[in-house]
Amino acid sequence: MYPQPNNTPNEQDSVKEVNALIGNERFLVQQFIPLDLIDQKKYDIRIYVQKDHQGQWTVSGGFSRVVGSADSYITNQATEIKSIHDMLKENNMLSTNQLDKMEKISIQAAQAIEYKLGHLGEMAVDFGLDHQGNPWIIEVNGRTQKKFVKRVNDSELTRTIYLKPIEYARFLARSPRKK
Known part of the structure; x- marks a missing residue:
């Protein structure tokens, strides 16, 4: 250890x-990665990608984790969870263009990982933005820790994140099996 x-x-x-x-x-x-700051604190952005009722990878939403200490580089030990909507209003490098890039990269990452590992249904991609606003993948998670979504206090996001795997399971159940 x-x-x-x-x-x-x-x-x-x-x-x-x-x-x-x-x-x-x-x-x-x-x-x-020299991470961007909000209120002198580092943050990351988590994007959820899940398969939908047609078996296609889609972005379900996301949130931001803000670190309590300015000296910490470990964003998964956040003291504050913020919605993407709130983060877009803050004075930081996150913009709708960066968010669009991260969502496209998240779909590509899901497709690439599924190609290598086999059948998957959901994952979360964590991004950091550097001081120039460039997105960097920090990590990709197969265990998405949905409990954080509830802290965002966005009922539509929570509903989507929890419902989409059920919709995908229904798609799988109705799909003809390959022999």
Whole structure:
């Protein structure tokens, strides 16, 4: 078991922390992303992609996780959950153009991962925006943690996220089986 890294305020300190943790072992480590800030806090955007009643990948919605500490780079330990609608109103790099890009990339990621891994029905793609507004995939999740959606307080989003897998299951049940 590895010790927990400290939160660090910059890239160089983060690299030193990671090197101290891994020593001579080989790991794949994601490139450092200088994340955009909202109220001096880092955030990410989670996009839900799910198959619909016709078996097609679609974007069901998403939300943003805001980190409580300005020094933290771990966005999945958020202290605040915000709707995409609210984030678009904030003073940050998120725009409808960036959101459109992230949604298209999310569909492409779902299709590519399903091609490699086999049949899937839903996933969540986490993005960070850098200081220039460029979207970066942080990770893709097969376990989508729908519990966060309820914290957004958007009944339509919650309904869609929970209902779409049932609609897809109905599609599968009605589809002729391949032999």
